[in-house]
Amino acid sequence: KAGVTQTPRYLIKTRGQQVTLSCSPISGHRSVSWYQQTPGQGLQFLFEYFSETQRNKGNFPGRFSGRQFSNSRSEMNVSTLELGDSALYLCASSLALGPNTGELFFGEGSRLTVL
Amino acid sequence: QQQVKQSPQSLIVQKGGISIINCAYENTAFDYFPWYQQFPGKGPALLIAIRPDVSEKKEGRFTISFNKSAKQFSLHIMDSQPGDSATYFCAATSGSARQLTFGSGTQLTVLP
Numbered sequence: 001k002a003g004v005t006q007t008p009r010y011l012i013k014t015r016g017q018q019v020t021l022s023c024s025p026i027s028g029h030r031s032v033s034w035y036q037q038t039p040g041q042g043l044q045f046l047f048e049y050f051s052e053t054q055r056n057k058g059n060f061p062g063r064f065s066g067r068q069f070s071n072s073r074s075e076m077n078v079s080t081l082e083l084g085d086s087a088l089y090l091c092a093s094s095l096a097l098g099p100n101t102g103e104l105f106f107g108e109g110s111r112l113t114v115l
Numbered sequence: 116q117q118q119v120k121q122s123p124q125s126l127i128v129q130k131g132g133i134s135i136i137n138c139a140y141e142n143t144a145f146d147y148f149p150w151y152q153q154f155p156g157k158g159p160a161l162l163i164a165i166r167p168d169v170s171e172k173k174e175g176r177f178t179i180s181f182n183k184s185a186k187q188f189s190l191h192i193m194d195s196q197p198g199d200s201a202t203y204f205c206a207a208t209s210g211s212a213r214q215l216t217f218g219s220g221t222q223l224t225v226l227p
Binding site: 004033035042043044045048055056058090092097103104105106107108109 | 149151156157158159160161164204213214215216217218219220
């Protein structure tokens, strides 16, 4: 059974650009969550999608957005990139809505560097 | 109130020793406490998790101890092995929170 797949794995952008990251969850998983990981702030929740609807959002500016498609695949977008957006962006999938209902399966992440 | 405080930041243990990582939380609504293990270049992977209706859960060499009154929980790794060298994150959540709140992480090094 394939795990969570994130693309691209690495990317470099410059300030002011925008970026789109993709996540394919484990087959059958309907919930997709996104987390940002940085050395200074650790792992922080961005948002969760279930059945194509954003169900919960973390404390991030509106430049961070996402969506989920009917096949449960998800994308997140960051517009007007800032240096502080450099991070590892992790996608996690689960069968049900909400992390306390069971295991979150994380992908290997997309490492974004903003110059 | 959503914070989860984790210590120590780093830990060095000899092979065969016991590794202990501690976490404390404030939000009494938290009802699910997982531990994640992360190797360099990989995403976190669930190691073991506990709910507050039990005080201890053991899976192989890994044990979670949970103290509800003190709002603390800890991970014990018995017979630590070099392959256990990784970063460990505690986390907490509740049905109403709908997101995992992670601790700051502990970098464990097990010396051969």
